[in-house]
Amino acid sequence: MREQVPVVGVVAAGGVLGASARYAATLLWPTAPGTFPWTVFTVNAAGCALLGLLTVLATEAPAAPHPLLRPFLGTGFCGGFTTFSTYALDTRRLFGAGSPVEAVLYLGGTLVTALAAVTAGVAAGRALWVRREPV
């Protein structure tokens, strides 16, 4: 348990930075209630791409980075930056505001974009750091 202390510490630090960046994004680019939440949509997509990239660096690259890099930037920063709860609440609000089409578009559009972003991040990471053996 004692060896978990630094990991929990960097997860907290990364989470604070990630959540602060998300909060800053919503202040810089506010979206009106009842409209498509583009800011959180973009934040979630960007965080997914970054996590994909980073996880390849931490788990597949030949030269392993510092062991605290993944908990700090992945679990901490990306986890704190992206949010599932706001996504769920905004979807519910769009339904409540009488915009079922936008609600479904937001619900499904975020999922598809997030999966595409994490896939692109992983692919970019492999192209950058993982050497392929000739077949």
Added chain:
Amino acid sequence: MNWLLVALGAAVGAPLRYLTDRAVQARHGSAFPWGTLVVNVAGSFALGLLTGVASGRAQLLLGTGLCGALTTYSTFSYETLRLYEGGAKGHAVLNAAGSLAAGLGAVWLGTAVAGLP
């Protein structure tokens, strides 16, 4: 001041996600990402509940900070991709559809309990 509230909430939410995920995965020991599902559903319920009852400052501390950092879209997406890449395509679809359905259900329940229309 507002930023400090968000930061404080996140300083609790992110480690809580990490520790919950470890505890849940240790108990189940399966490849299915139950830990992330648990934090996402719990955080969605809590945020729905808060929306109806919390003041502006409590919203920043507990909503934007705590629930925002407790829940995650990036790990959810990465774990879905990993299931798919690992050949567990059915589990990948189940994780994606199940998380969306359970998260949405949880936020709905939270807002209903809080008495929102």
